[in-house]
Amino acid sequence: MDPDLSPLDDYLDEAGLDGYLVDADSSDSTQRYLSGFDAPDPFVTLYTPETTALLVSALEYGRANRQSRADEVSRLADYDYRSLAGEHGPKAAKARVVAAWLDDRGVDDVATPERFPLGPADRLRERDVSVAHETEDVVTEVRARKTDEEIEHIRAAQRANEAAMDAAADLLRDAEISGQDGKRVLAVDGDALTSERVREEIEVTLLRHGCALDETIVACGADAADPHDRGSGPLRPDEPIIVDIFPRSKETKYHADMTRTFVKGEPTDTLREWFDLTHEALAAARDAIEPGVTGAAVHDIVCDVYEDAGLPTLRSDPKSETGFIHSTGHGVGLDVHELPRLSPDGDELRPGHVVTVEPGLYDPEVGGVRIEDLVVVTEGGSENLTRQPIELQI
Amino acid sequence: MDPDLSPLDDYLDEAGLDGYLVDADSSDSTQRYLSGFDAPDPFVTLYTPETTALLVSALEYGRANRQSRADEVSRLADYDYRSLAGEHGPKAAKARVVAAWLDDRGVDDVATPERFPLGPADRLRERDVSVAHETEDVVTEVRARKTDEEIEHIRAAQRANEAAMDAAADLLRDAEISGQDGKRVLAVDGDALTSERVREEIEVTLLRHGCALDETIVACGADAADPHDRGSGPLRPDEPIIVDIFPRSKETKYHADMTRTFVKGEPTDTLREWFDLTHEALAAARDAIEPGVTGAAVHDIVCDVYEDAGLPTLRSDPKSETGFIHSTGHGVGLDVHELPRLSPDGDELRPGHVVTVEPGLYDPEVGGVRIEDLVVVTEGGSENLTRQPIELQI
Numbered sequence: 001m002d003p004d005l006s007p008l009d010d011y012l013d014e015a016g017l018d019g020y021l022v023d024a025d026s027s028d029s030t031q032r033y034l035s036g037f038d039a040p041d042p043f044v045t046l047y048t049p050e051t052t053a054l055l056v057s058a059l060e061y062g063r064a065n066r067q068s069r070a071d072e073v074s075r076l077a078d079y080d081y082r083s084l085a086g087e088h089g090p091k092a093a094k095a096r097v098v099a100a101w102l103d104d105r106g107v108d109d110v111a112t113p114e115r116f117p118l119g120p121a122d123r124l125r126e127r128d129v130s131v132a133h134e135t136e137d138v139v140t141e142v143r144a145r146k147t148d149e150e151i152e153h154i155r156a157a158q159r160a161n162e163a164a165m166d167a168a169a170d171l172l173r174d175a176e177i178s179g180q181d182g183k184r185v186l187a188v189d190g191d192a193l194t195s196e197r198v199r200e201e202i203e204v205t206l207l208r209h210g211c212a213l214d215e216t217i218v219a220c221g222a223d224a225a226d227p228h229d230r231g232s233g234p235l236r237p238d239e240p241i242i243v244d245i246f247p248r249s250k251e252t253k254y255h256a257d258m259t260r261t262f263v264k265g266e267p268t269d270t271l272r273e274w275f276d277l278t279h280e281a282l283a284a285a286r287d288a289i290e291p292g293v294t295g296a297a298v299h300d301i302v303c304d305v306y307e308d309a310g311l312p313t314l315r316s317d318p319k320s321e322t323g324f325i326h327s328t329g330h331g332v333g334l335d336v337h338e339l340p341r342l343s344p345d346g347d348e349l350r351p352g353h354v355v356t357v358e359p360g361l362y363d364p365e366v367g368g369v370r371i372e373d374l375v376v377v378t379e380g381g382s383e384n385l386t387r388q389p390i391e392l393q394i
Numbered sequence: 395m396d397p398d399l400s401p402l403d404d405y406l407d408e409a410g411l412d413g414y415l416v417d418a419d420s421s422d423s424t425q426r427y428l429s430g431f432d433a434p435d436p437f438v439t440l441y442t443p444e445t446t447a448l449l450v451s452a453l454e455y456g457r458a459n460r461q462s463r464a465d466e467v468s469r470l471a472d473y474d475y476r477s478l479a480g481e482h483g484p485k486a487a488k489a490r491v492v493a494a495w496l497d498d499r500g501v502d503d504v505a506t507p508e509r510f511p512l513g514p515a516d517r518l519r520e521r522d523v524s525v526a527h528e529t530e531d532v533v534t535e536v537r538a539r540k541t542d543e544e545i546e547h548i549r550a551a552q553r554a555n556e557a558a559m560d561a562a563a564d565l566l567r568d569a570e571i572s573g574q575d576g577k578r579v580l581a582v583d584g585d586a587l588t589s590e591r592v593r594e595e596i597e598v599t600l601l602r603h604g605c606a607l608d609e610t611i612v613a614c615g616a617d618a619a620d621p622h623d624r625g626s627g628p629l630r631p632d633e634p635i636i637v638d639i640f641p642r643s644k645e646t647k648y649h650a651d652m653t654r655t656f657v658k659g660e661p662t663d664t665l666r667e668w669f670d671l672t673h674e675a676l677a678a679a680r681d682a683i684e685p686g687v688t689g690a691a692v693h694d695i696v697c698d699v700y701e702d703a704g705l706p707t708l709r710s711d712p713k714s715e716t717g718f719i720h721s722t723g724h725g726v727g728l729d730v731h732e733l734p735r736l737s738p739d740g741d742e743l744r745p746g747h748v749v750t751v752e753p754g755l756y757d758p759e760v761g762g763v764r765i766e767d768l769v770v771v772t773e774g775g776s777e778n779l780t781r782q783p784i785e786l787q788i
Contacts, residue, residue: 027421039622040609041731058708059720062620077712082738090739091508091529114485115511119527133513135485203601207594212606215434215644226456228433250609314452318471326453337435344476345484 003033003142009049011111011138018107019048020139021131023120029334030113030139032253036069042117044098045070046107055101074101095123102129113139137339144331144339145352150254151376151385154332154354157249157256158374158385160209165260165388167205168198168218168243172264172394177237185234186264195220195231202245211247217259218243224261224368227326227360237265240275240367242360246336255336257356258386259372262394274361274369275392281305281359282371282390285328285342289355289375289382295346299328302359311361315344322363329356332374353377354385397427397536403443405505405532412501413442414533415525417514423728424507424533426647430463436511438492439464440501449495468495489517496523507533531733538725538733539746544648545770545779548726548748551643551650552768552779554603559654559782561599562592562612562637566658566788571631579628580658589614589625596639605641611653612637618655618762621720621754631659634669634761640730649730651750652780653766656788668755668763669786675699675753676765676784679722679736683749683769683776689740693722696753705755709738716757723750726768747771748779 008020022045024031026038035045035054043064044055054070061075076082079100084093098120102108111134112121121131146154175186175193186193195218202216219231221239235241244259261275281302288298303315303324312323327343332354340346340353349355353376360370373386402414416439418425420432429439429448437458438449448464455469470476473494478487492514496502505528506515515525540548569580569587580587589612596610613625615633629635638653655669675696682692697709697718706717721737726748734740734747743749747770754764767780 058712058715059621062715063622082712085739112512114513116513117509118506118512118515118525119508119510119529121512122527131512133516135513200601203606204598207597207601212597227453228457318452318476321456345479 003147005034005047005139005142007142008047008138011134011136012049015111015134016109017111017132018109019046019102019105019111020134021046021102021110021112021116023112023117028113028115029143029338032334033139033143037064037067038253039064044101046102046105046110048105048107051105053101053105055098091119092123095120095127099124099127099129111138140339143333145350146333146354146376147352150333151352151354153249153252153254154256154374154376155385157211157247157252157254158258160206160211160249161245161247161256161258162386162388163209164202164205164211164245164247165243165258167201168245169260169262169394171198171201172235172241172262175235175264177265184237186237192234194234195223196233198235198243199230202243206245206247210250212250213245213247216243216245219368221367222364225322225362225364225366227362227368227370235264238263238267240267240271240369242368242370244370244372246332248336253334255332255334256385257332257336257358257372257374258388259358259360259370260388260390261369261371261392263392264394267392268366270366271369272392274366275371277305277309277311278359278361278369278371279390282357282373285357285359286373286375286382286384289349289357289377291349291351291377291379294348295329295340295342295355296344297346298342298349298357299344299346302328306359306361323361324359325362326358326360329358329372331355349377351377351379397541399428399441399533399536401536402441402532405528405530406443409505409528410503411505411526412503413440413496413499413505414528415440415496415504415506415510417506417511422507422509423537423732426728427533427537431458431461432647433458438495440496440499440504442499442501445499447495447499449492485513486517489514489521493518493521493523505532534733537727539744540727540748540770541746544727545746545748547643547646547648548650548768548770549779551605551641551646551648552652554600554605554643555639555641555650555652556780556782557603558596558599558605558639558641559637559652561595562639563654563656563788565592565595566629566635566656569629569658571659578631580631586628588628589617590627592629592637593624596637600639600641604644606644607639607641610637610639613762615761616758619716619756619758619760621756621762621764629658632657632661634661634665634763636762636764638764638766640726642730647728649726649728650779651726651730651752651766651768652782653752653754653764654782654784655763655765655786657786658788661786662760664760665763666786668760669765671699671703671705672753672755672763672765673784676751676767679751679753680767680769680776680778683743683751683771685744685771685773686742688742689723689734689736689749690738691740692736692743692751693738693740696722700753700755717755718753719756720754723752723766725749743771745771745773 329342331338358372723736725732752766
């Protein structure tokens with residue numbers, strides 16, 4: 001799939017630059033997007049409006065020729081890297097090779113991503129290559145607007161995600177409540193049902209559906225009051241259990257993202273109220289999403305719902321440690337977190353943007369609630385890519 | 395676990411610098427090592443010989459206080475980030491906040507890792523903070539020497555790795571050979587046994603043993619001739635199948651690494667010869683590993699074994715695309731690839747270094763063979779952390 005990189009062409013033209021340089025491995029999504037190449041160690045991509053060129057090691061050379069989207073592939077040995085390294089050391093040799101390779105292409109003035117590595121940048125500058133990080137997030141903005149094919153990749157990953165969420169819900173639903181008051185836990189076959197067990201079931205399900213992921217959140221009670229706490233230990237009845245899964249398709253590399261909150265047993269009145277309020281905030285935010293609306297405006301809608309009910313948000317108190325203490329959402333694609341943002345600095349939404357909508361409330365005295373869907377902005381408004389039901393009691 | 399960072403203290407002292415600055419998420423091993431903190435989005439760590447300080451978002455503040463190894467944790471809101479962002483934009487605001495936070499600590503002259511992000515570095519420089527990437531890989535060198543606790547983490551990950559390799563070997567061993575000459579494939583229960591199926595079994599086994607990983611190599615025949623080809627499609631009898639697994643412990647974040655090559659059926663004479671030669675090179679390299687020997691010398695030993703048998707290596711022909719076309723090994727720890735290197739520029743080995751030893755031979759006409767163990771350098775020599783048997787026919 002070829003991306004539409006005309007915004008990058010325009011940027012280079014307006015800035016009077018020769019090309020866009022990337023030095024990263026393919027876990028860096030800008031690198032993956034521009035090169036179309038999967039490699040575990042850093043390599044170099046030069047993008048110009050005329051051509052995309054890669055500079056790789058001997059090990060990657062064959063595969064880069066076959067699998068990348070580059071028009072030309074060079075290798076370090078083409079520029080005598082090994083003997084230069086013997087003379088100057090590997091880092092200085094690499095800089096000489098890159099400078100010579102750029103010079104062969106008539107390039108001495110490049111823009112780079114925000115997070116281009118400092119050492120290689122400074123060494124190219126010493127060799128009279130002008131290196132400036134571009135300030136406009138150009139490639140990140142390009143990547144934020146998904147093609148139909150990319151949206152299908154994300155939709156497929158969300159389908160896998162739903163199978164995993166179902167597996168988690170099934171485990172919770174089938175669990176028994178065992179133990180005495182004050183020490184009651186969920187149990188399966190006589191053993192306590194733990195975060196770790198549910199996490200394992202989620203991850204095995206995702207693997208069997210072609211997805212990988214690093215961390216899943218299965219957080220119960222007070223653990224759920226910290227939005228990034230992964231959760232651990234036995235799960236308990238009558239307390240909220242937040243399950244947040246953000247898988248990556250192993251084949252396409254695109255992510256999906258979804259959160260549901262469950263209670264096995266009887267939620268407190270406060271928890272029930274928080275769940276309903278969060279569901280209301282989610283629906284209000286989803287309804288507001290359409291081209292032209294800003295991410296900041298969508299985030300404000302969620303803050304309005306919570307503040308109107310008397311709950312703190314980071315808008316009403318930037319140092320609050322309880323209530324709605326994060327942003328409303330983020331882009332999802334090759335990265336789990338990308339543009340656009342549904343946050344105080346969130347820009348205008350446009351067709352092809354894929355964003356999470358994830359209001360939540362947190363307080364160690366209550367626990368936590370979060371409900372997250374994944375939507376794509378369309379010409380006419382938005383489409384929810386998530387079909388998972390939303391219900392508190394399991 | 396507290397690392398021994400005295401080499402970093404010495405570096406800062408000799409260079410006359412105030413501190414070491416890192417801007418990265420915890421997938422960056424320098425960040426993970428210095429901060430002791432797991433977080434999916436970039437945050438800032440300042441290391442000085444007296445203190446380690448973190449600068450994080452509101453979302454991470456509570457968890458950073460509880461879980462990191464920092465002496466002090468600040469958050470962006472402490473420096474009025476939100477209103478600065480409204481006035482100057484998020485990136486410029488972040489730079490102002492970091493500069494003020496450094497200034498509060500009497501720091502205006504920092505070293506950074508090689509791959510510190512260019513945008514933040516240049517913006518700090520504009521605010522009169524001196525930012526220079528350090529050229530000596532100091533933290534990477536520190537991380538390369540593992541404490542006893544780290545070695546146990548790696549050993550445990552290799553135990554999980556062996557369970558996964560056994561699962562792969564069992565699938566191959568129990569497979570039937572089906573089909574006609576020229577189109578024979580391995581099959582299980584009537585279906586072709588594919589790379590993908592074996593990979594899934596490996597990954598599920600690893601998950602059940604508490605490990606995650608991104609990619610496993612299960613490459614057959616001509617696919618095996620490209621050292622980084624993950625492999626795909628039906629596996630075939632009489633051809634080499636390279637299985638290379640590099641899991642990460644989900645709890646400790648430490649990696650292990652192992653490769654075995656199998657043939658189901660009858661290997662060709664060339665393949666058998668290549669396997670025996672590779673096993674010989676592996677044993678010779680392992681035997682040579684002890685404190686004081688360089689990685690370059692160990693790599694040379696492997697090149698000697700192959701070249702003496704008439705096979706090309708990158709030493710005898712830097713542009714060769716067949717034969718021994720990669721280095722002998724690399725460090726393993728929080729990263730899959732770290733220092734030290736068993737390669738032409740490999741430095742002196744020291745106790746606590748953990749390295750792979752992975753000779754291999756590749757040619758599309760023959761396939762590929764690689765056998766990889768993982769060893770730790772000890773005071774008296776080395777210890778093999780790998781117990782998996784080495785045998786070609788399964």
